[in-house]
Amino acid sequence: MQYKKRIFIDTVAKHTFKLTGYLVLALLGGIFGMLLYNAISFFAEVRPIDFLTDREWNPTANEPIYGILPLIISTSLVSFGAMLIAIPLGIGTAAFISEYASPRLKNILKPLVEMLAAIPSVVIGFLGIVLVGPQIAEFANLPNGLNALNGSILLAIMALPTIITISEDAIHSIPKTYREASYALGASKWQTLLKVTIPAAAPGIIAAVMLGLGRAIGETMTVLMATGNASLFPSDFFDSVKTITATIAIEMGEVPYQTTHYFALFAIAIVLFFMTLIANLIGEYFINRFRKYHAA
Amino acid sequence: HTIKMKGSDTEVNLAVNLAEEFSKENSDFSIAISGGGSGLGITSLLNGQADIANSSRPLTEEEIHLFEGKNIKLKTIVFAEDATAFVVHKDNPLDEIDLKTLAKVLDGNQKTWNEITELNLPINIYGRQSSSGTYSFVRKKLGIAFSQSAKEMTGNAQILEGIKIDKSGIGYVGAGYIAANAGANQGIKVLKIKENNTSESISPLDQQAIRDNKYFFQRPLFQFVPEKSWAKVEPFINFEMASEGRKLIEASGYYVLDK
Amino acid sequence: MINNLSAKNLNVWFGEKHVLKNVDVEFPKNQVTALIGPSGCGKSTLLRSFNRMHDLSPDAKIEGTLTIDDLNLYQKDIPVTDIRKRIGMVFQKANPFPKSIQENIAYGLRINNLSYNQSYIQKALEEAFLWDEVKNDLKMPATRLSGGQQQRLCIARAVALRPEVILMDEPCSALDPVSTLKIEELIHKLKEKYTIVIVTHNMQQAQRVADKTIFMYLGEVKEEGKTYDIFNNPVNEITKNYISGHFG
Amino acid sequence: MINNLSAKNLNVWFGEKHVLKNVDVEFPKNQVTALIGPSGCGKSTLLRSFNRMHDLSPDAKIEGTLTIDDLNLYQKDIPVTDIRKRIGMVFQKANPFPKSIQENIAYGLRINNLSYNQSYIQKALEEAFLWDEVKNDLKMPATRLSGGQQQRLCIARAVALRPEVILMDEPCSALDPVSTLKIEELIHKLKEKYTIVIVTHNMQQAQRVADKTIFMYLGEVKEEGKTYDIFNNPVNEITKNYISGHFG
Amino acid sequence: MQLKFKKLTPIVEWGTLLLTTGLVCFFLFVILYDIITKGWSVLSWEFISKLPTQGMTKGGVLSPIIGTVLLTLLTAVFSIPFGICCAIYLNEYAQNNWLTRTIRASIRNLSGVPSIIYGLFGLALFVQAMSLGTSILSAGLTLGLLSLPYIITTTEEALLRIPASTREAALAVGATKFESIKDVVLPSALPGILTGVVLTLSRAAGETAPILFTGAAFYINSASGAMNQEFMALPYHLYMLSTQHQSIEEVRPIAYGTALVLIIVVFLMNLTAFYIRYKYRKNDQ
Ligand SMILES: Nc1ncnc2c1ncn2[C@@H]1O[C@H](COP(=O)(O)OP(=O)(O)OP(=O)(O)O)[C@@H](O)[C@H]1O
Ligand SMILES: Nc1ncnc2c1ncn2[C@@H]1O[C@H](COP(=O)(O)OP(=O)(O)OP(=O)(O)O)[C@@H](O)[C@H]1O
Numbered sequence A: 001m002q003y004k005k006r007i008f009i010d011t012v013a014k015h016t017f018k019l020t021g022y023l024v025l026a027l028l029g030g031i032f033g034m035l036l037y038n039a040i041s042f043f044a045e046v047r048p049i050d051f052l053t054d055r056e057w058n059p060t061a062n063e064p065i066y067g068i069l070p071l072i073i074s075t076s077l078v079s080f081g082a083m084l085i086a087i088p089l090g091i092g093t094a095a096f097i098s099e100y101a102s103p104r105l106k107n108i109l110k111p112l113v114e115m116l117a118a119i120p121s122v123v124i125g126f127l128g129i130v131l132v133g134p135q136i137a138e139f140a141n142l143p144n145g146l147n148a149l150n151g152s153i154l155l156a157i158m159a160l161p162t163i164i165t166i167s168e169d170a171i172h173s174i175p176k177t178y179r180e181a182s183y184a185l186g187a188s189k190w191q192t193l194l195k196v197t198i199p200a201a202a203p204g205i206i207a208a209v210m211l212g213l214g215r216a217i218g219e220t221m222t223v224l225m226a227t228g229n230a231s232l233f234p235s236d237f238f239d240s241v242k243t244i245t246a247t248i249a250i251e252m253g254e255v256p257y258q259t260t261h262y263f264a265l266f267a268i269a270i271v272l273f274f275m276t277l278i279a280n281l282i283g284e285y286f287i288n289r290f291r292k293y294h295a296a
Numbered sequence B: 001h002t003i004k005m006k007g008s009d010t011e012v013n014l015a016v017n018l019a020e021e022f023s024k025e026n027s028d029f030s031i032a033i034s035g036g037g038s039g040l041g042i043t044s045l046l047n048g049q050a051d052i053a054n055s056s057r058p059l060t061e062e063e064i065h066l067f068e069g070k071n072i073k074l075k076t077i078v079f080a081e082d083a084t085a086f087v088v089h090k091d092n093p094l095d096e097i098d099l100k101t102l103a104k105v106l107d108g109n110q111k112t113w114n115e116i117t118e119l120n121l122p123i124n125i126y127g128r129q130s131s132s133g134t135y136s137f138v139r140k141k142l143g144i145a146f147s148q149s150a151k152e153m154t155g156n157a158q159i160l161e162g163i164k165i166d167k168s169g170i171g172y173v174g175a176g177y178i179a180a181n182a183g184a185n186q187g188i189k190v191l192k193i194k195e196n197n198t199s200e201s202i203s204p205l206d207q208q209a210i211r212d213n214k215y216f217f218q219r220p221l222f223q224f225v226p227e228k229s230w231a232k233v234e235p236f237i238n239f240e241m242a243s244e245g246r247k248l249i250e251a252s253g254y255y256v257l258d259k
Numbered sequence C, D: 001m002i003n004n005l006s007a008k009n010l011n012v013w014f015g016e017k018h019v020l021k022n023v024d025v026e027f028p029k030n031q032v033t034a035l036i037g038p039s040g041c042g043k044s045t046l047l048r049s050f051n052r053m054h055d056l057s058p059d060a061k062i063e064g065t066l067t068i069d070d071l072n073l074y075q076k077d078i079p080v081t082d083i084r085k086r087i088g089m090v091f092q093k094a095n096p097f098p099k100s101i102q103e104n105i106a107y108g109l110r111i112n113n114l115s116y117n118q119s120y121i122q123k124a125l126e127e128a129f130l131w132d133e134v135k136n137d138l139k140m141p142a143t144r145l146s147g148g149q150q151q152r153l154c155i156a157r158a159v160a161l162r163p164e165v166i167l168m169d170e171p172c173s174a175l176d177p178v179s180t181l182k183i184e185e186l187i188h189k190l191k192e193k194y195t196i197v198i199v200t201h202n203m204q205q206a207q208r209v210a211d212k213t214i215f216m217y218l219g220e221v222k223e224e225g226k227t228y229d230i231f232n233n234p235v236n237e238i239t240k241n242y243i244s245g246h247f248g
Numbered sequence E: 001m002q003l004k005f006k007k008l009t010p011i012v013e014w015g016t017l018l019l020t021t022g023l024v025c026f027f028l029f030v031i032l033y034d035i036i037t038k039g040w041s042v043l044s045w046e047f048i049s050k051l052p053t054q055g056m057t058k059g060g061v062l063s064p065i066i067g068t069v070l071l072t073l074l075t076a077v078f079s080i081p082f083g084i085c086c087a088i089y090l091n092e093y094a095q096n097n098w099l100t101r102t103i104r105a106s107i108r109n110l111s112g113v114p115s116i117i118y119g120l121f122g123l124a125l126f127v128q129a130m131s132l133g134t135s136i137l138s139a140g141l142t143l144g145l146l147s148l149p150y151i152i153t154t155t156e157e158a159l160l161r162i163p164a165s166t167r168e169a170a171l172a173v174g175a176t177k178f179e180s181i182k183d184v185v186l187p188s189a190l191p192g193i194l195t196g197v198v199l200t201l202s203r204a205a206g207e208t209a210p211i212l213f214t215g216a217a218f219y220i221n222s223a224s225g226a227m228n229q230e231f232m233a234l235p236y237h238l239y240m241l242s243t244q245h246q247s248i249e250e251v252r253p254i255a256y257g258t259a260l261v262l263i264i265v266v267f268l269m270n271l272t273a274f275y276i277r278y279k280y281r282k283n284d285q
């Protein structure tokens, strides 16, 4: 009898686990389904070609215009700038931590990087307003610092921990034999790092960069607070820009449910979804390649 | 009782002050207040996410339609009067501006200051996001579309922040934002408005002129309440309209017009 | 017999561990010297002392005099990279760079600022008996070569720098018998130009390739001499036991 | 000789791989039977078939008749947990639960709804010759014990359930010689009460502990018999080669 | 000349790396320095124990603190059981076929989906479709969803580290599969799971975008904690104080104080995670 009870519990547990497993999947799948459903509703009302080619995003005009181009350009500009800053700093730091730092220094630096990762994005955005913005304004002699450059700097800070940790892992896992081979040929430590270790770790580093980029593209609060949100076509880093994430954050609250504008926000969200997904998939592809390569 | 109040950024601080005072007497009321712009408030009513919508503009035709479509009946309360102020940096030589010039500045036809005044800088517009009542109020009053290069600030305060350090900036905010704490707003200058070249220029801070309904950009501040929420919000509305509430409204830099 | 490479009174510690104890060795020019001894006796450590590979381990401590042609290898003012250029090294597990075959050879030349051209690369590959097998695939990733080819590529890579000495740490232990034989042939040829030191666990190999053999045990040199003598008339009891395969 | 545990015509596949082929074996009561054979021949697979550990691998397919006292182990209506209670198992690597020593013993009793008290736990530990070493630390995490102690704890854990059979899969391979000897002594004692099957790679150990020995090769039983006979007069050529250490 | 240059280059090269590392540390230092120096003076018992008063220009941040704590608890309630159960399903029960692999890959990729998209989903599903309104419940559910992929991934990693022999040990003494998971596998994996959970919750506590339109409010006059009520939260409060308050300059000290409190909360949670990890490693040896 006792045994039957135990077996019963076991079976119930098994099915419960299975059920939660599927439920979680359904929910997570639902996110995509919901995005897709609402986005399709949007394209029932606005031609996809207009969506992709119109040069203006102005949903509240008398003749609403839903052109995602300026938003994509803005998002790309800010993220590109962020990568310009974060890639050299990130890889340099990763190389320093893995190749040069003494074990003790490593034990200090790694937690520092994790601390940087832990800082909430709204705090970084806040500093963009009170600290980085005014500095940029003063430096570049601009009226204000709420522009793409500000966003790029802040996003670089947010992407750095990702880039550093994953690159460091990649560089660290390059077998010692590569380095020794290079040293044995008379290469210096620096030459070895630059010409052997980093190229060998390249897939891992590319993965790090792509995952960092995904993070930057999808970041909301920092850009919302620090980039000025002007929905025109940006021409350089000193222009105010309005990214996809910021557009959603600003406009979502004000739209009546189930209107074209509401659906439009889901449509740009799905574009955002795919942008980050592609970055992450490329990142994952390279991580797997790296693992496979070095497992062999 | 829980009350959700959403909408106009122009009114949000006033609403906070009122709610704070109100709950001293009525501790069983839980009031949640959010800004985000008049449009957000009205939309929230439509979406069923608010009991009171603060709005610095009347409902549009379209919105009335939407409410009718959803069979939501609204009560409209005008509880204060606001004047929209146009502000520039304190070093801007400009003191007053006429409507025609203002329109050209805001719609982007006028790109530099030196055509208006002896300031050799481009014009930098600090506007609001599209859900803002002030945004649509100014747009309607001037009959323009805002320049695409106007920044969309999410609140009045951010506009003032921007103007304070931007010698080339111009922006618009509710009077309450300037009058309530004059001390903190030293970096800015409030422009007087002339309806045309010949008429008198009037400041939005001129109480008498507002009472006489002479300022071009003055407007009532609304609160919309769906009928089904009326019972629970009535004590609060009554508090606003009573003398204590009125005092607070005026202390916050807005005006109370006698009807 | 000219002494090209030698160590006098060499002591090496890793942390607290005394790994090489008063080692005196000489590696005659244009000869192959084999280092044999049980695992952990310090063969690799000795080999790596000569091209200063221990510089990289912070806990390694080295005392004694190591010289090449009367030049002290640990002299302060000569760059370690120069030393490593003069004393090439081939490792146990073939470790080509994850680059093309051609790039593998060119790498060492380039970082040492030596001008080179295609014929130079060809010559290095020829010296390593690899040219015929790869001449049509110079742009192929080196990692696609077989294990034996990879090892010969590593030798070509070392040879390309025209070193004076080539140190080999068990270069054949990961290879099949056919590849091993090829490498041994190669060693025979190479000694015409280079001084070669080879660590090996394979007694047959030592006898096949080495002119001189040094037997090490627990960090000390127990016996050294002509290969034939060591294997046929070992003086030391331990040497005798070791070469007859009783331990190690 | 009473046959307690036996397999008839047992075949096991993992996916496409035929791992046990027509195996017929019998493990006599209150004796120690050793399973020997080269790595990969299926010793562990055979052992694990008896306490139905393969139930967990979805790709395992089992055919044949396995019985304990004429009870079919794979009969549908008897609970697998009962079988595992009757047939205890000790693994190659000691795997105590991450709990206290006491809890390690008590766990099996508790989940099987057997009433127990402190003296019960003491008895199990005494049977495994562990009591004296741990009696003052019963609340200590079992992971802090030495490897040998951990393995004896695992035996005590199995013994506590009063199984009829104890299966041991290379129980000493991770232990030092002293601990190994202790376990062997223990096995000697345990066979008075239990039927024991032990997989071992160590020929000396098999000879020391086993009454009967079964030699397996490539999934088949090649030879079985009294331990003394297998080691001194093997019939099969392969057995002879294996026990003389020529392969495996 | 040649020699001198050679001696100099390593310093230059080493310096480059040191500079990049230094810059990264400098960023962190500036962030912490600015917030700590300017937030420290505001920080007091009053500040964390008082409701905001006088139009949020005076008083403390009690209501945002309560909101954040409640929200994090809700997140925990919604994400931990589901996340752990799902991970157990994937790791202990599901067969390793293409479906499981696809599921794993999707879950991994979902942790890269921007948080604002979770906000949208929360709005559409919880606020709208399930009629929960803008409320702490909706926001908690949204954050719970956002945290799920992280919890699943870290739990799975922790479960993977438990060797098969541990599971077999339990089965061999007659435990059912569920008993082996409950009594042996989960307790062994607990430190790893806990570390992941705490780190995930600390992330959720600092999130702003997902609560923007699911229930965060500019101001509430009480901190009742009712599930259907809107709420104030530290990150949102900081956002409001720095962009939308009437007197941004006057409340800047409060904004700094809020930022400092938020950082302290998040760092404390991270420290807890480090501590668990550290203790676990020590016990392991
Ligand atoms: N980097 C190091 N740090 C600490 N100890 C080391 C290091 N390298 C080698 N050792 C120790 O020094 C001793 C000699 O090692 P070495 O590698 O020279 O032996 P070997 O003779 O080459 O052995 P094998 O034949 O196994 O390659 C060994 O005990 C080894 O553990
Ligand atoms: N779960 C499994 N899935 C697939 N193949 C398996 C599995 N377990 C064992 N095998 C295969 O079955 C064969 C027999 O394995 P088994 O573990 O029984 O050998 P063994 O005799 O115990 O070897 P060893 O002495 O190395 O422990 C091997 O070829 C092994 O690869």
Ligand SMILES: [Mg+2]
Binding pocket: C043, C044, C045, C169
């Ligand atoms: Mg060696």
Ligand SMILES: [Mg+2]
Binding pocket: D043, D044, D045, D169
């Ligand atoms: Mg086995």
Ligand SMILES: O=P([O-])([O-])[O-]
Binding pocket: B007, B008, B009, B010, B011, B036, B037, B038, B039, B055, B056, B128, B131, B132, B133, B134, B135
């Ligand atoms: O915030 P508004 O008052 O402009 O709607």
